[in-house]
Amino acid sequence: MSVDPRTPVVVGVGQAAERIDDAGYRALSPVQLAAAAAQAALADCGAGAEQIASAIDAVVATRQFEISIPNAPAPLGKSNNFPRSVARLLGVDPARAVLDKVGGQGPQKLLTEFAAEIVAGAADVVLLCGSDATSTLRHFAKADNKPDFSETIDGQLEDRGYGLEEFVERYTVIHGLTGATVQYGLLENARRARLGLSKADYLQAMAELFAPMTKIAAKNPFSASPVERSVEELATVNAGNRMICDPYPRLLVARDQVNQGAAVLVMSIEAARRLGVPEDRWVYLHGHADMRSQRLLERPDLGAYPAAVTATTEALEMAGIGFDDIAAMDLYSCFPVPVFNICDAFGLSADDPRGLTLTGGLPFFGGAGNNYSMHAIAEAVASARSAPGQFTFVGANGGMMSKYAAGVYSSTPAPWKPDRSPELQAQADNTGPAVPVTESAQGAATIEAYSVRYDWETRTGIIIGRLDGDGTRFLATTEDEDLVALMSDADPLGAAVTVRALDYGNRCSLR
Incomplete structure (x- = not known):
């Protein structure tokens, strides 16, 4: 199939990780972890890494935990320009540096956004990257002899801000909704109420959903917690699996203590040919969509996620397939409820033979903040290459089931197509009922x-x-x-x- 030379293709993916108890632990900074992943992505292209690096015209980064909240402490210091710090370690000086908003849907959203810019000629070779070193930050936070990750670097930066206003407001904060776990707990219990399940039965269902993920995490060299666990282990509350926020014991909560980085290189076919990237490295984005939800308290069903279902449906329709045609998938699994929503909508079961994760899931592989789905994309691209012609799916969730980005990948050539997300969003915004909210209740x-x-x-x-x-x-x-x-x-x-x-x-x- 002949496609336009401006068609975007993913040509390189890379991951990096270390654990505190590793024999070769180096206490890498977030910049170093992202740069290591980027070096791996350059090598993954199968062509001259230095030549490809020199062609990068945009470095686009997700935010780390310590730069995701205004005035958040950074006990080991931080870069004032994260994407350019990564670029400097790679020895490149891109024309454009971008730091995205907060949101776990970010990696997939950014890939779709910059793929479209490549089509339009606004970019040619784009590096997407991100990392978190929360495990190292906590390990050294109170130590006398600690590394210094501070860095000041000049140069252009398109800082898109935090974007927290999209899912945080004063009314929720003053009522204790100050972290993801408690907010997802509310959504999880709302789904349980709709289904009429007991607390014990719902805990069992959550454990059955996540236990198969631990088998994948146990075999993934980049996992923060590579341990296989049984349904009983996940469902039993004890000293090692204490309750955090109802209905979640610790092992059913996204693991934020990680040292992980991931990167994706996307470029035009024209650039791939010019730079000598073999066609067997090219992976196409066959379908994509980005949707957002209503304000949390206005949603008619607090336990449902129609934005995720709409985004997934649109991505599949663009690709001309159904969910049965997906060979491998990664469903964002910070907590069970966003996974349950995709399973409910598309008839998937916890023991689906394809597996519901490519990485091992956020509680086990690790929940690398805003950058987790960059790891999912890396695994999806590798999966698509290993099975030419088959489709892989990435579903990325942001906020409190607030934003969802979906992508369908395959090595089969396909022309770039814009998705209908703006039109679908307008329909949802104009027709979706909203529950009235009383802020001072009596x-x-x-x-x-x-x-x-x-x-x-x-x-x-x-x-x-x-x-x-x-x-x-x-x-x-x-x-x-x-x-x-x-x-x-x-x-x-x-x-x-x-x-x-x-x-x-x-x-x-x-x-």
Whole structure:
């Protein structure tokens, strides 16, 4: 099949990782981890790495944990221009450096975005990269003799900002929604409520979903925790698998203590030919889409993820296939609920023989912050090359089931096509119902969804409820002993409560 020479192809992928207990542990900085992954991606092209590096005209990076929140501490220091620091270690000076917003969907979104720029002639050879060294940062944070990762480098930088306003607001923060685990706990329990499952049955289902991933993580040399675990291990709460936020024990939560980097090289076919990249390294993006959800509290079904289903459906339709035609996949697995949503929509089971992850999943391979799906893309490209003509799928999730990017990959040549995401987003924004929210709630109410913060000094219940009077939705917290006991030890879904509005948020008690 003849395709336009401006068609984008992925030609190189690379990963890098180290663990604190490795014999050769070097305490690499985030810049060094990303650069090591980029060097691996250059070598993966199968052509002259130096020549290809010199042709890079854009370095595009995801954010590390320490630069994902304004004024966040960086105990070991940081670069003032992460993409250019990576470029300097590669010995290149690209015309453009980009630092993206926060969001786990970022790697797939960026690949789609810059593939389109290549088609339009705005770029030719693009390096996507990112990393996290949270394990090293925590290891040395209080040490007297610690490495210094500080770096100041001049040059252009397109800093797109944090983008936290897309899924963080004052109302949620003052009610304890200050981390991903508690927010996903609310969404998870909302799905359980819809299905009518007991706490024990739902915990078993979560463990059954994730246990097969541990087998893949155990064999992946880049895994942060390469340990195979049984369903029973994942579902048993004990000292080594303590509760973090209901309904999650530790082993069902994305592992953020990682030292990992990943990189992807994408270029035009014209550039690939000019640089001598063999065609057996070329992988095409057959389908792609990016969608965003409603504001968290306005979603009609808190446990559903229609944006992810729409993005996945669009990517598959672009590729002209169904999910049965996918040979391998990686579903973003920070917590079970986003995986369950894709499984629910497309009839997948926990024991699907294809597997639901290519890496080993975020709780086991590692949840490298905003850059996890760069690792998934690297594995998807390798999978597509190993089985010419077959399709691999990457589903990347961001925020609190807030943003979803999907990609379908194959070595089979295909022309570049724009997706219909803007049109589909407009339809969703204009037709999707929104639940009314009362910020200062008062009176009789019912618990719709909940979580319990075991990670706070005082065990605290977090509640999404509905006022009995008008059905509006609200957020509240509780330290009421009887209500917290019900939330921790029994099942509070549908429980009758009284909510009162205070100067700093709403509080609930049993009635």
